[in-house]
Amino acid sequence: MERAVKEFDVQIFPDGEMIFKVGDVASHLFFIQSGAVELISAKGVVFGEVPKGQSFGEAAILAGGIRGASIRAKGEVVCTRIEADVAAQLLNAHSPLLVTILEALLLQQSMQNSLRHPQDVRVTDAP
Secondary structure, three states: OHHHHHOOEEEEEOOOOEEEOOOOEOOEEEEEEEEEEEEEOOOOOEEEEEOOOOEEOHHHHOOOOEOOOEEEEEEEEEEEEEEHHHHHHHHHHHOHHHHHHHHHHHHHHHHHHHHHOOOOOOOOOOO
């Protein structure tokens, strides 16, 4: 796994750059190497922060996943970017059951977010 991670793209985002927006097709998953990002609702309200060592963009694992929030760099951010199909292949290589479990968890999270913020958060379509 360590070797595979070194082969992924590294992207640097300057302070304030929008990495993706609500409604975008979820084509990549990101792991934060340094910095932090802000989660922003469809109405432009910052409702969370993701720090170094965490991931964002997990909707990319879902077939047909759509971004449920916008993401903006808070300070300079260095991320490892993984294409959706590569992430799915890595999960399938370890256990095909992992993909099914993660899809279910992500859909559940999307539904909970939509209940908390019905006008702000989009529910990801089922695969």
